Amino acid sequence: MKKFKYIAASSLKQAESALSNTGKDKPAKLLAGGTDLLGVLKDKVHPESPGTIVDIKSVPELSYIRSDGKGLRIGAMTRLQEIASSEEIKENYRLLALAARSVASPQIRNMATLGGNICQEPRCWYYRAPDNRFHCLRKGGTKCSAVLGENRYHSIFGGIWAGSPSCTHTCPGNVEIPEYMRAMRSGETRAAATTVLLNNPMPALTGRVCPHYCESACNRGGFDESVSIRNVERFLGDYILAHSAQFMKSPQKQSAKSVAIVGSGPAGLSAAYYLRVRGYKVTVFDKMPEAGGMLTYCIPGYRLPKDVVRKQIKAYEKMGIKFVLNARIGEKGLTLRDLRNKFNSVFLATGTWEQKSLRLEKSDLLTSGMEFLTHIERNRQHYAGSTVLVIGGGNVAIDVAISALRIGAREVTMVCLEDRKTMPAFPEEIDQALHEGVKVMNSLGPHKIMESNGRLTGIEFAACTRVFDEQGRFNPEFDMSKSTIVQADKIILAIGQSAELAYAGKSIKLDRGLIKIHPETAATSMAGVFAGGDATSGPSSVIAAAASGRRAATSIDAFLSGGKNKTGPVEKTVYRDGFLETNNRCYDRTERVKPECVQTSCKSLDAEDTSTLDSQSVDSEIQRCLNCGCVAVNASDIAPALIALDAVIRTTKKKVNAEDFFSIGKALDSDEIVTEIEIPAQRKKNSQHYIKFRIRNSMDFPIVSLASVLSSDKGVFTRTKIILNAIAPIPLRMTAVEKYLTGKEATEAVAQEAGEIAARDAKPLSGNKYKIQIMKALIKKAILEAGD
The missing domain is CATH 1.10.1060.10 (Alpha-helical ferredoxin)
Incomplete structure (x- = not known):
């Protein structure tokens, strides 16, 4: 167990203060009974151990049982044994006494508290694995191992979205x-x-x-x-x-404000779309004769057909997005300042079109990879039958190499600094290149460009012994004693791209050749001007650039609305209904x-x-998608009882009914403490039951449990409340069963049908179908006993 600071709170106010004043990286934990928390700490269940433990067991105002004509009030630190043995509770709130008595063993009930029981952490063995062996969804991970693993005790009604899968x-x-x-x-x-x-x-x-x-x-x-x-x-x-026409409509609500987008690649198009959806007038400027940026000019048609890009652009145009082509920003009459004066806001998404060069003599004889891809149609005849050497190991180099083969090159060789495992190109792209006949030579760096009578003949390469230094910086080292000559009559350079930012002038601050932006708002140093895509990050994927444009659109919307519109597309979903x-x-x-x-x-x-x-x-x-979510069940014995009894739970911040308290996504704040449970006075003639199915009569948590309050008049049910637990991530109220029972007698047939109704929406996992039969049996038992 890791060291922590221990605070024995003498009052509720002191406990709140202690919780509020702890750091986010080392949050505090409450010690409410100790039967659960100490095991969690000892086994190092969480990625980080708490820095502070705040003990509230000795806070006097949190332990009591009080009743009056209106009902029952119980302090959150009241021990379960006190609840189970209370004559008042056993006589008038029998369900709660039964639930408390079913918890674990007498020794544990003497320590465990009401508040601790209803706030306990999931009992899933993957969640509880020592040393956080399974970093699951509930703890900030991305996987619920129980979905395809051992799940005999897990939910039969689906999971909950406990975090991004x-x-x-x-x-x-x-x-x-x-x-x-x-x-x-x-x-x-x-x-x-x-x-x-x-x-x-x-x-x-x-x-x-x-x-x-x-x-x-x-x-x-x-x-x-x-x-x-x-x-x-x-x-x-x-x-x-x-x-x-159905999905990309012109917005019904139009804004008088306008935005200029510079660049029609994925970042620019994305920003244009989301701003247009919000009703803004959007104009996209691009230097090329056709919109789409690198989508149109640099991704080969065998990967992304030009007609698909054109259809996408056309859909944007029908939304009302305007495209101005052959427009180079920075020229007279079209400077950045001109745009800023004409439009309410500007978004820069000019990409990285400039080919990085080699610091070698005669490197001007090499062909730019970007130039090759942009004008590939006119290169067809020029490259037919030639021997091509491509320098670079990224995705652009792969596109160049395969494209050269497909326009008739006799032989294509790729040479790069990296070894095969660390090549920046995607593995499947490398595999495709090899499959099509591209030769790949790794761990070599260009040393000397060879030419004869002004014509390229090849390059001499030296062995590359290291690409990055100990600090992770690009700093290749070479062994000049090991050299290789690769002959070729066409040499294409594809070692990365940089941004062309001459148009930015002094108005826009740059950082290492890229536009410097605020990491959260995408704002540049020029008021009202935002930026995104490769011009801010360097070369990236289409989806990353599109995401950058979407985030910038949200910031531009907030800027133009004076901060009123702050909501945008969901970045991360934590809980759902x-x-x-x-x-x-x-x-x-x-x-x-x-x-x-x-x-x-x-x-x-x-x-x-x-x-x-x-x-x-x-x-x-x-059908193969697992729809990943958390399938751990709520294992509290007290929780379903409180819902059945219409209890209200008080915390230091709010008052909420029990059903809402245990619903999906309703978590306590880090400095919030449960203080009291209020239960309204119960009808004298209602039948209260708590039935718990478990393997052993002591110690075990429920495999299925049922809490019910059934009221009847002359043998006919008039008001019913049935809550099942340990079958779903939250205590599950059987509303369809309750509706069915109203007006019916407690017969064998009615009890049987009630069980069938309860199981109607069950969708068990691979190992827990048996829970359905237990659930039916408990419902049947509760109904028939209520009729006796």
């Missing part, structure tokens, strides 16, 4: 992938499309070129194969483009769906290598 967490755009997968499984394709567009305005494009970090992090990957998220997104993106759907078909081991690929011999520069999945294949793939 791994796919959403790793997506630069924070796209809520499980949610749109769920909508598609329910046949709600339009809802799925709307969900995607909240965070990604170009899924037809990212569905083709995204590096799909989400798939690498997919929790299913450790079970069989990750879900083919990018291909599903591509299908959905094509659906959106085919129905763009309702349970997550459990898809039973996801538990079977299956292979991911693979799109049809064109044979290597038939591949071209312009036609896509892969096709969009058909609807049948998409349906098969979306």
Whole structure:
């Protein structure tokens, strides 16, 4: 157990103060009984141990049992044994006494408190594993190991969204992938499309070129194969483009304010879309004759067809976004200051178009990779039959190498500083290049450019022994005694790009050749001017640039509205109402769906290598999504009893009824303390039950428990309240059963049907279907006993 500061609070005020004054990195924890917390600390269940323990066991005003004509009041530090043995509670609030008496053993009940029981942490063994072995969703992780693991004691009614699952967490755009997968499984394709567009305005494009970090992090990957998220997104993106009039409408509410976007790449287009959705007049300026930036000019057509980009641009135009092309910012009449004077705000998304150069003699003879890709059509004849050398190991270098082969180069060789494992290109891109015949030479750096009569003949390379120094800075070292000559008649340089920022002048502060922005607002040093995309971060992915534009749009909206509009697309979802759907078909081991690929011999520069999945294949793939959420159950014995008794829970900050207190996402603040439980006086003729199914009569937590208050008149139920626990992440009120029972007698048939109704929405995991039968049995028992 790690050291901590111990504070024995003598008053509630002192305890509140102690909780409020602890640091965020080392928060304080309350000691309310000790039966739970001490084990958590000893086993190091959490990533960080608390720096302070505030003991409130001795706070006098928190331990009492008081009753009057209105009902019962119990202090939060009242011990469970006192509650179980109280004559007042046993006579008038029998349900609560039964629940308290069912907790653990007499020794533990003598220590455990009412407040501690209802605020206990999840009892899931993955959550409780020593040394935080499973960093689960509830503790800030991205995975619930119980979904595909040992889950016999977990929820049979689905999970809760306790934090961003791994796919959403790793997506630069924070796209809520499980949610749109769920909508598609329910046949709600339009809802799925709307969900995607909240965070990604170009899924037809990212569905083709995204590096799909989400798939690498997919929790299913450790079970069989990750879900083919990018291909599903591509299908959905094509659906959106085919129905763009439904999803990309001109806003009903128009603003008189206008925004200039400089650059029509993914960051600029994204910002333009989200600003237009908010009603602003948006004009996009671009230096090229066609909009789309690198989407149009630098990503080869076999990866991203130009007609798909054009359809996306057309959809934006129909929303009312205006494009001004062949417009180079910085020229007379179109300076940054001119734009700022004409528009209410400006967003700079000019990308990184300038090729980085080599510091070698005659490097001016080398062809820029960006230049090669931009003007590839006119290069077809020029490169036919040639021997091509590509210098660089990133994705641009891969695109250049494959494109050179596809326009007729006889042989293409890539040479880079990095070894194969550390090449910056995506692994699947490297594999494709090798498959198509590109030769890759690693750990070599250019030393001398060779030429004869003004014509390139090759480059001499030296062995690269190190790319980065001990501080992680780019600082390659070479072994000049080991050299290699690679002959070629065409040499293309693709070692990275930099930003062209001459237009910024002195008005915009730069940092290492990039536009300096506020990390949260994307604001530049010039008032009213914001920036994003590669011009601020350096070369990145399409989805990262689009996310940058979306965040900037939110900041621009706040700026133009005077701070009134502060809400934007969801960055991170922590809790939601309702349970997550459990898809039973996801538990079977299956292979991911693979799109049809064109044979290597038939591949071209312009036609896509892969096709969009058909609807049948998409349906098969979306069934594989685990819809990751937390499936741990609420194990408190007292919680369902308080809900059944219509209790109200008081804290140092609020007063809330028990059902709301235990609902999804209703957590206490870090400095909030439960102080008292209020229970209204109960009807004399009601039947109160607490039934707990467990393996052992002492010690064990419930596998299923039931708390009920059933009122009847002449053998007919008039008012019923039934709460089941340990079957869902929260105590679950059986409202459909309650409605069914009203006006009925406690017969065998009625009790049987009530159990069937309760189980109607159950969706058990792979190992806990048996809980359904227990649940039915407890309901039946409670109903029949109430009728006796």
